[in-house]
Amino acid sequence: MYCQSCRLTHVIPNLTRSGNKQTWARMEMAKRRLIYSLLELHLPVLSKADDAVRGLAFEFLADPEIPTPEPILTGHSDGLITINLAEADDAERERRRQSLGEPYRTLLGHFRHEVGHYYWDRLIDGTPRLEPFREVFGDERADYEEALKRHYKNGARPDWQTQFISSYASAHPWEDWAETWAHYLHMADTLETAAACGLALQPRRADEPLLANSADIFRNKDASFDKMIAAWFPLTHVLNNLNRGLGLSDGYPFVVSAPTIEKLRFIHETIQGG
Numbered sequence: 001m002y003c004q005s006c007r008l009t010h011v012i013p014n015l016t017r018s019g020n021k022q023t024w025a026r027m028e029m030a031k032r033r034l035i036y037s038l039l040e041l042h043l044p045v046l047s048k049a050d051d052a053v054r055g056l057a058f059e060f061l062a063d064p065e066i067p068t069p070e071p072i073l074t075g076h077s078d079g080l081i082t083i084n085l086a087e088a089d090d091a092e093r094e095r096r097r098q099s100l101g102e103p104y105r106t107l108l109g110h111f112r113h114e115v116g117h118y119y120w121d122r123l124i125d126g127t128p129r130l131e132p133f134r135e136v137f138g139d140e141r142a143d144y145e146e147a148l149k150r151h152y153k154n155g156a157r158p159d160w161q162t163q164f165i166s167s168y169a170s171a172h173p174w175e176d177w178a179e180t181w182a183h184y185l186h187m188a189d190t191l192e193t194a195a196a197c198g199l200a201l202q203p204r205r206a207d208e209p210l211l212a213n214s215a216d217i218f219r220n221k222d223a224s225f226d227k228m229i230a231a232w233f234p235l236t237h238v239l240n241n242l243n244r245g246l247g248l249s250d251g252y253p254f255v256v257s258a259p260t261i262e263k264l265r266f267i268h269e270t271i272q273g274g
Helices: 020-040 088-098 107-123 130-137 144-154 173-196 225-245 259-272
Strands: 010-011 057-059 075-077 080-084
Touching: 020 057, 020 173, 075 107, 080 107, 080 173, 080 259, 107 144, 107 173, 130 259, 173 259, 225 259
Parallel strands: 010 057, 057 080
Antiparallel strands: 075 080
């Protein structure tokens, strides 16, 4: 009998190919962390084996050894999430991150982004939340394929940091939702981990942020979003400074604008009402 996470994996890579066992293991580790977060947020997690229409499934595929014109693309379609195994290879993922000019690219981030598309179908499409979604994120009826072509050809709009969590989020309202959804899961997981470790910040300097040790607001389904966001900025402050002390890039290379905070709030309220 498979566990809830394993039941969601429908296709695995060819394990006779060198290195695939190790990268598949990383895939499953990231997926388990995702599923834990979804369950903690009381979101529906249903396998396609139980519901072929509304269920969720993952397939982990590797690019063929002999390159073809159509590589394996990471994406979502009707509850089926495909992740390219190359995203579990640190060197390859870093190469792609730099080639695309992204400040942040992780395997877990791919899982969170793609599952965001799935939950848009479950929690927004055809529900009373659709019109409020359009007011916050824009009209998703805009041609999706054309929007992506335009984004990859021309790049993001110059002022994207004032409205979006990432440059890719500016491509289309669906991608804005998925990027913001992924970011919300980043926040919820990191804040819960900090709370579980008993982290509190009591800086000696008055100009540095204070973080109270309030573990209950991170695990409580009805936690106030204002408390959550107030705790998030002090945590990212110390996270970035710890990384700099180790000679590493910022662990949190994002600028969170006021419109982005309202998008995160919309996702928070959607999850609470879902």
